[in-house]
Amino acid sequence: MLLKMEKDVNACLQRSRSAPLLETLSAKKEFARHAKKKCNNALALAVSCGRLAAFTAPLFRIQGCTRCRSVEGRESYGRSRYMGLVLLVVIWLITFVSTYFFIVKKWWLPTGASAAAAGIDHHFATTYLVMGIVFVAAQLSLGYFAWKYRERPSAPPARYVHGNNMLEIVWTVLTAILFIGLNLMSSSIWASERFRPAEPGATQVEVTGMQFQWYFRYPGRDGRFGATKPELIDASAGGESALGLDTTDPASKDDVVTGTMVVPVNREVELILRAQDVIHSFFIPNMRFKQDAVPGLAIHMHFTPITIGDYEVTCAELCGLGHYKMHGMLKVVSQEEFDKWLAAREAEKQ
Numbered sequence: 001m002l003l004k005m006e007k008d009v010n011a012c013l014q015r016s017r018s019a020p021l022l023e024t025l026s027a028k029k030e031f032a033r034h035a036k037k038k039c040n041n042a043l044a045l046a047v048s049c050g051r052l053a054a055f056t057a058p059l060f061r062i063q064g065c066t067r068c069r070s071v072e073g074r075e076s077y078g079r080s081r082y083m084g085l086v087l088l089v090v091i092w093l094i095t096f097v098s099t100y101f102f103i104v105k106k107w108w109l110p111t112g113a114s115a116a117a118a119g120i121d122h123h124f125a126t127t128y129l130v131m132g133i134v135f136v137a138a139q140l141s142l143g144y145f146a147w148k149y150r151e152r153p154s155a156p157p158a159r160y161v162h163g164n165n166m167l168e169i170v171w172t173v174l175t176a177i178l179f180i181g182l183n184l185m186s187s188s189i190w191a192s193e194r195f196r197p198a199e200p201g202a203t204q205v206e207v208t209g210m211q212f213q214w215y216f217r218y219p220g221r222d223g224r225f226g227a228t229k230p231e232l233i234d235a236s237a238g239g240e241s242a243l244g245l246d247t248t249d250p251a252s253k254d255d256v257v258t259g260t261m262v263v264p265v266n267r268e269v270e271l272i273l274r275a276q277d278v279i280h281s282f283f284i285p286n287m288r289f290k291q292d293a294v295p296g297l298a299i300h301m302h303f304t305p306i307t308i309g310d311y312e313v314t315c316a317e318l319c320g321l322g323h324y325k326m327h328g329m330l331k332v333v334s335q336e337e338f339d340k341w342l343a344a345r346e347a348e349k350q
């Protein structure tokens with residue numbers, strides 16, 4: 001680039017010197033002025049490039065020298081020695097700080113309020129402990145090896161290896177045992193909420209997710225849910241209309257639809273999960289309950305609340321632009337309070 005600049009400058013000066021060949025004086029003056037301006041611009045650009053090259057040269061020289069020294073292995077290796085130490089400190093620091101937050105449970109699950117919560121928490125803690133040990137061991141080794149195999153004069157030349165088949169087999173088998181073992185340990189908790197039918201007399205609640213609202217329907221005194229029809233759905237109207245409840249069906253007469261879920265304490269709750277538009281995920285952190293609601297499916301699950309209180313219901317599936325505001329409330333109350341509440345809702349319908 002600098003050579004090109006030099007050529008431009010020389011060409012400009014050459015043209016400037018040939019100006020006297022022009023016939024008229026004014027044209028000669030104009031040409032000279034124009035040529036001088038072009039030459040000045042070219043010179044200014046060349047000077048700028050020169051300064052830039054002078055400024056960055058030391059950087060390139062440092063890189064080049066470090067590389068040369070590395071290849072030849074003769075001079076000081078101070079820079080790479082410190083780099084190994086810095087890597088060790090940074091990796092270990094990240095490991096210890098992140099582990100600390102898990103040990104002190106800085107961001108942990110809210111208090112469990114369902115019968116299954118204790119078992120789920122125990123399994124959760126076991127998984128974190130096992131994975132935490134693997135994580136810390138792996139990160140400490142990573143930091144140590146980054147420092148141990150740093151570049152230095154006494155280090156043997158780098159050697160490429162294709163791997164160790166025995167080592168690969170051992171850690172693949174260990175990882176498989178770990179994951180399959182953890183899955184087997186938790187399968188009974190998983191199955192108890194999904195594959196075992198709900199107890200007779202469980203409180204039935206149909207949960208319907210739609211963008212961006214949860215609706216809860218109770219079958220009423222007859223214990224039967226009324227029919228719903230897609231053509232009757234009017235989401236903007238809310239309530240029964242949002243579910244498309246067919247009011248001509250006798251079974252729908254005592255159905256109660258609410259935006260807040262109310263259930264009695266110490267009694268199993270059977271949920272029938274539905275979705276109207278896209279996949280949502282019905283999540284009650286305090287109940288340790290989470291299950292996708294899928295359009296076209298009626299998913300039956302159950303849990304038993306054991307502590308009276310108000311608990312947040314959220315959607316754990318990114319279901320659209322309003323996903324962030326898709327939440328509701330679960331109220332766990334005494335059996336008497338629940339009966340009173342349900343009777344009042346049914347009376348409102350009459």
Ligand SMILES: [Cu+2]
Nearest residue numbers: 280315319326
């Ligand atoms: Cu959702």
